[in-house]
Amino acid sequence: MSQLGKVYLVGSGPGDPDLLTVKALRLIRSADVVVYDRLVSAEILALIPEKTKRWSVGKAAGRHCVPQDQINPLLYDLAKRYPAIVRLKGGDPFIFGRGSEEAEFLGERRVAFEVVPGITAAAACTAYSGIPLTHRGMSRIIHIATGHFRDDEPLDLDWSALTGPESTLVVYMGLSNIERITDGLMRAGMPGETPAAAIQNGTTPDHYCLTSRVDRLASEVREAGMAAPVLLVFGEVVRLADVMGGWFLPAAPMPARVGEM
Ligand SMILES: C[S@@+](CC[C@H](N)C(=O)[O-])C[C@H]1O[C@@H](n2cnc3c(N)ncnc32)[C@H](O)[C@@H]1O
Numbered sequence: 001m002s003q004l005g006k007v008y009l010v011g012s013g014p015g016d017p018d019l020l021t022v023k024a025l026r027l028i029r030s031a032d033v034v035v036y037d038r039l040v041s042a043e044i045l046a047l048i049p050e051k052t053k054r055w056s057v058g059k060a061a062g063r064h065c066v067p068q069d070q071i072n073p074l075l076y077d078l079a080k081r082y083p084a085i086v087r088l089k090g091g092d093p094f095i096f097g098r099g100s101e102e103a104e105f106l107g108e109r110r111v112a113f114e115v116v117p118g119i120t121a122a123a124a125c126t127a128y129s130g131i132p133l134t135h136r137g138m139s140r141i142i143h144i145a146t147g148h149f150r151d152d153e154p155l156d157l158d159w160s161a162l163t164g165p166e167s168t169l170v171v172y173m174g175l176s177n178i179e180r181i182t183d184g185l186m187r188a189g190m191p192g193e194t195p196a197a198a199i200q201n202g203t204t205p206d207h208y209c210l211t212s213r214v215d216r217l218a219s220e221v222r223e224a225g226m227a228a229p230v231l232l233v234f235g236e237v238v239r240l241a242d243v244m245g246g247w248f249l250p251a252a253p254m255p256a257r258v259g260e261m
Contacts, residue, residue, distance in 0.1 A: 011118015015204035032082035039090025125202025130245030141167035147174025159188035168235035195238035
């Protein structure tokens with residue numbers, strides 16, 4: 001164990017380098033190797049010192065550059081060769097980031113690791129769009145779900161559990177299944193006029209937030225040609241983007257505003 005290096009499972013937040021934690025920045029600057037995902041922004045990668053070894057294991061939905069079952073042993077091998085390995089991930093490593101699988105693999109092999117939480121997309125992309133996840137009188141429950149399943153798997157989310165009043169639903173990786181998601185929600189009782197948003201490249205210079213309603217979201221997202229990474233948000237709190245949105249990149253176009261529908 002003492003001959004093995006330590007692996008730091010570090011969340012880099014959703015893109016804006018100013019949202020890195022102090023600990024994440026310190027580790028990025030001092031690591032021997034940085035192993036990073038596709039969702040880590042270019043501005044954050046630019047903070048890695050020249051002398052540090054870099055390893056891209058970037059993944060896109062359906063197109064895995066390096067499969068997870070190769071990333072786990074890669075981290076183990078690197079721990080045999082280097083004292084400090086930073087495994088850099090978008091958002092938070094333990095929210096749809098597979099960081100827990102890496103921690104489990106390393107723990108089973110007695111490789112020391114630390115987890116450095118990052119700001120997850122649900123918190124940051126919404127805040128940068130003027131959408132609070134909770135708001136007195138509007139939302140006091142937050143649901144976070146994944147909308148991504150393998151092609152041959154049904155999207156078997158418990159829709160009725162996600163559609164209650166005074167709640168906000170955030171769906172990660174939901175773009176390719178957006179029609180199935182919005183249909184599932186409405187079939188479970190979510191009113192079609194419920195405010196909904198799709199946020200693309202949240203917190204980056206390409207941040208774009210489309211606000212709509214659940215019965216129109218899918219068609220408007222397709223019409224706008226939105227591409228991953230996209231976060232979907234459903235609930236009354238989306239209305240607040242009308243008054244609270246725009247503080248980040250105020251010039252960004254907002255084609256549909258809930259208040260105008
Ligand atoms: C594999 S998950 C990783 C989530 C990450 N661990 C987190 O905590 O934010 C990737 C999904 O997160 C969401 N996401 C991450 N960063 C985003 C961003 N900057 N803008 C919009 N959505 C983002 C998208 O739904 C994307 O498909």
